[in-house]
Amino acid sequence: MNVNDKDYRERVYEIVRQIPVGNVMTYGQISMILGEGYTARTIGYVMHGADSDKVPWQRVINSQGKCSTGRLTIPVNLQQELLEAEGVVFNDKGKCDLGKFLWSPAGFEPEDEAQTTLFSR
DNA sequence: AACTTGACGAGGG
DNA sequence: CCCCTCGCCAAGT
Numbered sequence: 001m002n003v004n005d006k007d008y009r010e011r012v013y014e015i016v017r018q019i020p021v022g023n024v025m026t027y028g029q030i031s032m033i034l035g036e037g038y039t040a041r042t043i044g045y046v047m048h049g050a051d052s053d054k055v056p057w058q059r060v061i062n063s064q065g066k067c068s069t070g071r072l073t074i075p076v077n078l079q080q081e082l083l084e085a086e087g088v089v090f091n092d093k094g095k096c097d098l099g100k101f102l103w104s105p106a107g108f109e110p111e112d113e114a115q116t117t118l119f120s121r
Numbered sequence: 122a123a124c125t126t127g128a129c130g131a132g133g134g
Numbered sequence: 135c136c137c138c139t140c141g142c143c144a145a146g147t
Contacts, residue, residue, distance in 0.1 A: 048128060
């Protein structure tokens, strides 16, 4: 798998574009939906090449409900600020309530208690 | 071809 | 809740 392959990246962006304003998804969740060849790390790699005008990249955060953009080209806190402007609430430790803001595409909603717990951890 | 480095995730202390 | 370790997979050197 190669992130330079357009189709490979597009499959990720297609999902990200579907996330409604004020909601978020996690890297791991997206990788599980896309399945083979994709891992949380891969999704992150694809996202750094995302066109910020075409993809709501800020709506993809880590599984702990925090933004993990600290060490790269993106200004620290920018992602969180963009999300807060959309209505996502973060606590004093920079964490948001995934049980409340996490979104899943049609057909991929968590089906049982176990998954619900997993997704909102 | 070996080694390092991530916009990651889960588990243990 | 913080910190560390390990597994993960693709890129850059």
